[in-house]
Amino acid sequence: MVKSHVSIITPSFNSEKFIAETILSAQNQTHQNWEMIIVDDCSTDDTVSIVQHFAENDKRILFFQLNQNSGAGIARETALSKAKGDYIAFLDADDLWKPLKLEKQLQFLKDNKANFTFSFYECIDEVGNRLNKRVEAPKTLSYRQLFFCNYVGNLTGIYEKNYFGKIAISTTRKRQDWMVWLTILKKIKKAKPVPESLAFYRIRNNSLSASKVDLLKHNFAVYRSFHGLNYVSSMIIMIGFLFTQLIIKPLYVKKI
Template structure:
């Protein structure tokens, strides 16, 4: 099979603790035809200095912003610079397994899929695995995605030749969910690579985010992205909460 260029988009903000490991997880890929595009969202720590130390690898590009503008803006700037046939996403504190790109690109080419994602595992702030694998429906429909984001941002890849470059929402939270919804509107269903190919880092402070905040972020998706009125958005949130509490737990596996 051919090995087209994969553009890996990594926005950063105050990620000095993790960014080295994240970049190295891409460098360690068995699939080597990639470029990394890092856009730093005005970090106040050593993140830019650490990234600069990797720039001897000519496949890595770095664009620092002077003003903090949000993850969506950073991702869109990276998207403008991307030259790959495939766009892949990775957050600055997450990791890929070494065969992630090879297995996922092969899966896309074998089944002629313009978009895929994969299962992933949780790890703690120190990189220790938490024996939890997050799975997803084997044929993910738009309706399923509408009520729950089953696609881990660190696993999604789409084909630019099929979709073009898809602009990411500037809403501060849940941009990835909105991106996947845009994609599923066009292809109706999506198939995951049915194995874990990445590690998602769970932070202590993220666990303490109030349920009220989580509801607010998702309510904004229904109001601002879908353009629904308050009444419709409330009914959508009821479906969202039901999915989160009743259905999604079946996709969290102990390993």
């Protein structure tokens, strides 16, 4: 029986410190039937030469370069356009997968007759030290819950291409993943995560996660552009978002 083919979408930009470890975490998967499509957004460090070395030695790694710096959204959408897998998964150039990530998720999808899933994940700092923090999610995630807070870690999401098609990725520079999950949940209404940690999310000093002001700004933009809400409605919805972000979501962050 042929195992499901997975397309791994990876944008890169000045990721020389992390990209090799990220690629190795894909190569170390127990599920080996995958392609990793890396699209570089005009890096000025050694990212390109590192990825090219891996691509030369592993034909499953496909490498492309953008002609001008355009943001992660364009890089992801470019990678998606090249994808040939049965499933689409996402792994940014500084994050890591545990070896059983794909195998467990594909089995979970089969067992639950589902077309989309995600998982819990753990946090590491910029140099890879574990922060003893696991980010979980509701056992059943509804569209309404996702509307007020993105519970899906981008590095954990995987969906069936033949069911959803290739879901367009926003060209905005931030929060593209949240819009993908919203598109999915709008169709299927509810989703379940694999209830264990299958990945490591790297918190970098200059990341969006490190700036709460930027988080508010970009989330407001999602309500305005993706949901088509007017300014006043978006401001009102932001109250619900803040409540969820400050009161509800922390309940799903566990010390380990």
